[in-house]
Amino acid sequence: MKIVTVNGVSYLAVLEEGEAGIVLKDAMEIGGNVTQYEVTDYYKRGNLGDLKEVTFGGSGISYSVSEIGDDVVMFCKIADLALEQAKKVAVKNLENKEFSNVLGKL
DSSP states (O other), rough: OOOEETTTEEEEEEEEEETTTEEEEEEEEEEESSHHHHHHHHHHHHHOOEEEEEEEEEEOOOOEEEOHHHHHHHHHHHHHHHHHHHHHHHHHHHHHHHHHHHEEEE
16 A cells, blocks of 8 residues: 555545556545545445545556555554454444344333
8 A cells, every 4th residue: 555646636545556547446535644534444445345446548648656654654563453353253243233223122
């Protein structure tokens, strides 16, 4: 994941460069700086399949690529673990909640 700014708009994305232009995969528009809020939003959107693929072509595109900082890399590693754990327990927690709701009706 990198910060890619295309024609003044910044994205968190995976960049692919080709002869026809550039493609941003798993892209989410950001305000410029990457914060924990934006990383959290990125992971949630990715989990829901809401990240976009954006293609830019032609000779008029201007873009720059920046690496994410070490603090953001560390937060992403923590987010990876948190999402993995959430996927392990989410369904069971929902089942237990529904179970308690059903028993509460008796």
